[in-house]
Amino acid sequence: MWAVGVAARASDLWEFQMSDASLNPQTISGDAEFGDYFALLKPRVMTLVVFTAFVGLLAAPMSLHPFVAFCAVLFIAIGGGASGALNMWWDADIDAVMRRTANRPVPAGRVDAQEALALGLALSGFSVIFLGLATNWSAAALLAFTIFFYVVIYTMWLKRWTPQNIVIGGAAGAFPPMIGWMAATGGFALEPVLMFALIFMWTPPHFWALALFMRSDYDDAGVPMLTVTHGRRSTRKHILFYTIILAALALAMAFTSAGGYVYGATALVLNAIFVKGAIDIARRDEEQCEADNFVVEKKFFRFSLLYLFAHFTAILIDSTLLRLEVFI
Amino acid sequence: MSLVREHDLHKKRRSRNAAVALLLVSLIGIVLGLTLVKVTSGGFEAVVTSQEGR
Numbered sequence: 001m002w003a004v005g006v007a008a009r010a011s012d013l014w015e016f017q018m019s020d021a022s023l024n025p026q027t028i029s030g031d032a033e034f035g036d037y038f039a040l041l042k043p044r045v046m047t048l049v050v051f052t053a054f055v056g057l058l059a060a061p062m063s064l065h066p067f068v069a070f071c072a073v074l075f076i077a078i079g080g081g082a083s084g085a086l087n088m089w090w091d092a093d094i095d096a097v098m099r100r101t102a103n104r105p106v107p108a109g110r111v112d113a114q115e116a117l118a119l120g121l122a123l124s125g126f127s128v129i130f131l132g133l134a135t136n137w138s139a140a141a142l143l144a145f146t147i148f149f150y151v152v153i154y155t156m157w158l159k160r161w162t163p164q165n166i167v168i169g170g171a172a173g174a175f176p177p178m179i180g181w182m183a184a185t186g187g188f189a190l191e192p193v194l195m196f197a198l199i200f201m202w203t204p205p206h207f208w209a210l211a212l213f214m215r216s217d218y219d220d221a222g223v224p225m226l227t228v229t230h231g232r233r234s235t236r237k238h239i240l241f242y243t244i245i246l247a248a249l250a251l252a253m254a255f256t257s258a259g260g261y262v263y264g265a266t267a268l269v270l271n272a273i274f275v276k277g278a279i280d281i282a283r284r285d286e287e288q289c290e291a292d293n294f295v296v297e298k299k300f301f302r303f304s305l306l307y308l309f310a311h312f313t314a315i316l317i318d319s320t321l322l323r324l325e326v327f328i
Numbered sequence: 329m330s331l332v333r334e335h336d337l338h339k340k341r342r343s344r345n346a347a348v349a350l351l352l353v354s355l356i357g358i359v360l361g362l363t364l365v366k367v368t369s370g371g372f373e374a375v376v377t378s379q380e381g382r
Contacts, residue, residue, distance in 0.1 A: 031337055031340060031341075032344075033340050033343065033344060034343060034344045034347035034348075065365050065369055067361050067362070067365050068362065068365055071358060071361075071362055074358075130358075133362070134362055
């Protein structure tokens, strides 16, 4: 398949070279701008990766040289972007069906699917090798596993097979703080595992709340979503179940070295509000939701964004205060 | 006046080439920066010591 793709691309290039573009007023389709290649890396997802990896790196008890720390976060972000490009290469068929993703570079025809594959593979190799050279090979191995997990386990295997796809996909997004911690220390600890668990358990309630009020077109694409396979009533119970476990894990973090006074106070308040929101969602029925246009679900979804950002910011503040020896 | 009319494709490619050039320069900067940090902070000493010990 790879050889066929390369041959097809070479043929396109040959045809282009034979016909001078200045004499041909028609724009050649598939000639992408730089922004299209950047869009393959899913920049919005990369911001979460950058932020959480940075927090994981800074919360670690050992410190890296600032330039090495910058490079480590950059390579983790590039690794995340590479897995995004590989995801777009594999999922081009379902992206073309769904309205939300139909304008992505591959289904829109601006970038060839084989180009997305090549970019994804090249950046995967680059990010893993450079993270290993800059920090340590344990962190590089974990980054390589994260890319493998997201692309092979989630995208190729489980996404189209199980309604728990959101839960599994959440794991891939939860690795960056762990990689950041490992880049700084070279090993595991309870704190990065809890940071992983925080994002992992946060992802399902966040996306299922969205699925409740967004009339999703995943069904048309043949992707099993919990709201469709198990019904909306069951999705509401799932949200409550995951939120309660999430709250327990988030509060447990306060008793580790990564959590301090700021984190403890933040976690206490935010988890009380989040659990209350999940209970409200679980108690509601579809008639109520239709009547008020899903106001509770929308509020819960918006709050979930603040929830994750505030928890990691609190960890960042506490670790900074600890380094400045403010609370000692 | 230019003999060849500039096509939209040329504009696209110029911006793409400029971005790639910028990326390559950034890569050189990163490799140079990492090397300097590793050399000055003794990041390579462990490797040299372990090789000498063989």
